[in-house]
Amino acid sequence: AQTVTQSQPEMSVQEAETVTLSCTYDTSESDYYLFWYKQPPSRQMILVIRQEAYKQQNATENRFSVNFQKAAKSFSLKISDSQLGDAAMYFCAYRAGGGADGLTFGKGTHLIIQP
């Protein structure tokens, strides 16, 4: 079974600074997808960024980028120029390719932005 591990229950960063959230996963699959979702206190889960395992290039979405290390099974999220609106729970998620499986989530990292 696939597992996703987020080892940082909570992270704090000063506004405008850069923060990196860690995620590791375990799978025997070669084809899969990785995601970072943001869940603000309002509870609605919002997709931040997505990475296909077959792509070597790291995904980037504006201030958000990932460091995808396939051999190490590591998928970290870097947030640049942190803003107050970035404060939320961040979940790393895994999904096998080709099948009809749901997402496997980590336990989340609570990101605090210090003004």
Place this chain on the structure above:
Amino acid sequence: GAGVSQSPRYKVAKRGQDVALRCDPISGHVSLFWYQQALGQGPEFLTYFQNEAQLDKSGLPSDRFFAERPEGSVSTLKIQRTQQEDSAVYLCASSTRVPTDTQYFGPGTRLTVL
């Protein structure tokens, strides 16, 4: 267009009652997923539909949990004889043609069983 909607947003049930939670996916989305999110945890997969077919229900924790999507659009998650351990947020997500497409989540239903 409208996102995924869920109702009710909050539900309080007495232990032993039956509850029904509704999910309206994004129009045209073929795939629909249900997740259970306990307090302080990440969501856990419950079940998956493609159109009206329930293709995976391996995550349903017991036979008290039942989901349906009879016309391939709206879905209902039913929990019979609720127990305290069923207290959680129930999230619904939908995606386009194939399961590997990005899943878009609804706001969830917070179920509290007393």
